[in-house]
Amino acid sequence: MRVLFNEELEQVADDLETMVSDVQASITTAGTALLNSDIEAAQSVIDGDAKIDDLESSIVDQCVQLLAKQNPVATDLRVIVSTIRLASTFERMGDLARHIAESARRAYPQPAVPQQARDLFVKMQKRVEETAAQVVEMLSNRDTKTADEIIAGDDVLDDLHHATFSVATSDTWEGTSQDTINLVLLGRYYERFGDHAVSAARRVVYIVSGFDPTKEPEHTAPDPD
Amino acid sequence: MRVLFNEELEQVADDLETMVSDVQASITTAGTALLNSDIEAAQSVIDGDAKIDDLESSIVDQCVQLLAKQNPVATDLRVIVSTIRLASTFERMGDLARHIAESARRAYPQPAVPQQARDLFVKMQKRVEETAAQVVEMLSNRDTKTADEIIAGDDVLDDLHHATFSVATSDTWEGTSQDTINLVLLGRYYERFGDHAVSAARRVVYIVSGFDPTKEPEHTAPDPD
Numbered sequence: 001m002r003v004l005f006n007e008e009l010e011q012v013a014d015d016l017e018t019m020v021s022d023v024q025a026s027i028t029t030a031g032t033a034l035l036n037s038d039i040e041a042a043q044s045v046i047d048g049d050a051k052i053d054d055l056e057s058s059i060v061d062q063c064v065q066l067l068a069k070q071n072p073v074a075t076d077l078r079v080i081v082s083t084i085r086l087a088s089t090f091e092r093m094g095d096l097a098r099h100i101a102e103s104a105r106r107a108y109p110q111p112a113v114p115q116q117a118r119d120l121f122v123k124m125q126k127r128v129e130e131t132a133a134q135v136v137e138m139l140s141n142r143d144t145k146t147a148d149e150i151i152a153g154d155d156v157l158d159d160l161h162h163a164t165f166s167v168a169t170s171d172t173w174e175g176t177s178q179d180t181i182n183l184v185l186l187g188r189y190y191e192r193f194g195d196h197a198v199s200a201a202r203r204v205v206y207i208v209s210g211f212d213p214t215k216e217p218e219h220t221a222p223d224p225d
Numbered sequence: 226m227r228v229l230f231n232e233e234l235e236q237v238a239d240d241l242e243t244m245v246s247d248v249q250a251s252i253t254t255a256g257t258a259l260l261n262s263d264i265e266a267a268q269s270v271i272d273g274d275a276k277i278d279d280l281e282s283s284i285v286d287q288c289v290q291l292l293a294k295q296n297p298v299a300t301d302l303r304v305i306v307s308t309i310r311l312a313s314t315f316e317r318m319g320d321l322a323r324h325i326a327e328s329a330r331r332a333y334p335q336p337a338v339p340q341q342a343r344d345l346f347v348k349m350q351k352r353v354e355e356t357a358a359q360v361v362e363m364l365s366n367r368d369t370k371t372a373d374e375i376i377a378g379d380d381v382l383d384d385l386h387h388a389t390f391s392v393a394t395s396d397t398w399e400g401t402s403q404d405t406i407n408l409v410l411l412g413r414y415y416e417r418f419g420d421h422a423v424s425a426a427r428r429v430v431y432i433v434s435g436f437d438p439t440k441e442p443e444h445t446a447p448d449p450d
Contacts, residue, residue: 081289081292084310085310088313180405
């Protein structure tokens with residue numbers, strides 16, 4: 001479903017989709033940096049985050065201009081307000097990809113991911129890449145079916161995140177304190193990335209349906225931090 | 226400086242100030258829960274977070290209504306858009322206070338804070354309470370001087386946060402993996418609380434001055450007059 005009507009709204013929608021594509025590339029490259037100790041990949045994510053930040057500023061500025069010039073109502077207004085909030089969510093997802101890349105750079109040439117938790121982080125990376133692809137699809141077609149899948153699918157990432165704590169507190173854990181610190185921080189970054197995707201999915205449901213599922217008790221809103 | 230003009234805008238501003246006061250009470254009580262292993266305090270923060278979430282929803286709804294009815298421009302428009310974003314920031318600060326309370330509840334009757342890092346968390350708690358008080362003051366008078374102090378003062382919290390890693394990686398660290406996990410997660414919550422206060426301060430500078438300092442990280446806000 002396409003809910004953006006005139007050219008200026010289309011431009012903002014295009015910029016928002018560009019922002020999401022950049023976030024998708026950023027989290028994918030951050031995974032390469034983290035799991036392959038690839039310093040060039042890490043640096044490219046860190047350097048590239050400024051573009052995502054600039055896109056957010058541009059999108060907010062465009063939305064403010066549209067509000068000033070058009071006095072939009074109903075769906076158009078909902079789209080513009082939600083676009084401002086979505087841009088903020090995607091900017092934060094970009095920050096989290098950068099944090100993952102920074103962890104890889106800090107640990108380089110050693111891997112930032114403790115060996116005993118590597119399999120879990122490989123799975124978390126695969127999962128966030130799938131989630132990022134879903135967010136791109138959702139944005140390109142304002143598809144609430146994909147939004148619902150993102151919301152429902154976040155449990156997978158949460159379970160993997162909790163599993164990292166089980167590894168670090170098991171009798172067989174051989175990691176140093178620094179390993180534990182890396183495991184906790186990286187796990188947190190992945191978990192937040194997923195939570196922000198859920199937050200974005202809820203906003204798209206709101207755009208399309210006018211209904212805010214975060215107000216439904218059976219949907220627990222994520223806690224983007 | 227007061228930049229909200231008509232009654233409806235005043236109502237939103239009052240709700241936003243109520244939200245900030247609730248966040249201040251929440252982070253203060255969360256500190257009591259954490260540092261005194263006070264389970265009742267923890268539960269009250271956890272239960273009270275729903276009110277902060279509801280206030281955000283109400284503020285956003287009111288702002289959308291104002292945008293639909295009034296076609297505000299210039300400062301009024303900037304105030305309304307910034308209010309939507311500020312409400313989101315304060316909602317997240319409330320979430321972080323809840324996370325701290327949940328950590329205290331999870332560890333109860335044991336303290337969630339490792340003994341060797343207790344002094345640092347006492348200092349971090351003191352610092353976020355000072356920050357919360359500054360945010361309340363800033364909101365009540367749209368004071369960019371206080372906003373500047375919040376932005377400049379965040380280094381204190383960042384330094385305390387980094388110090389927790391030094392404790393956990395020192396040769397004298399006697400904590401378990403669970404202690405290290407708690408230290409990292411709690412430190413992250415405090416750091417993020419401070420980051421959100423800085424974000425709120427930048428938005429208030431934007432409301433008052435029309436200049437967005439997030440686009441110039443080194444910028445110190447201009448005098449509103």
